[in-house]
Amino acid sequence: xxxxxxxxxxxxxxxxxxxxxxxxxxxxxxxxxxxxxxxxxxxxxxx
Numbered sequence: 571x572x573x574x575x576x577x578x579x580x581x582x583x584x585x586x587x588x589x590x591x592x593x594x595x596x597x598x599x600x601x602x603x604x605x606x607x608x609x610x611x612x613x614x615x616x617x
Contacts, residue, residue, distance in 0.1 A: 571590070571591045572588065572589070572590050572591075573588065573589040573590075574586065574587070574588045574589075575587050575588075576605075578614060580613070581612075581613040581614065581615065582608060582609045582610070582611075582612075582613030582614065583606070583607070583608050583609075583613075584606075584607050584609075584614065585604070585605070585606055585607075586604070586605040586606075586607065587602075587603070587604055587605075588602070588603045588604075588605070589601070589602050589603075590603075
């Protein structure tokens with residue numbers, strides 16, 4: 571199962587957090603991640 575949540579910090583920057591749960595047979599286990607994304611130019615505007 572995966573959980574993903576993100577928010578736009580500024581017009582051209584967003585932060586995303588993810589959490590993955592593994593089943594009992596997985597050698598990796600549960601994982602957490604954090605992504606910081608930057609968009610040049612007009613940013614994430616769709617206009």
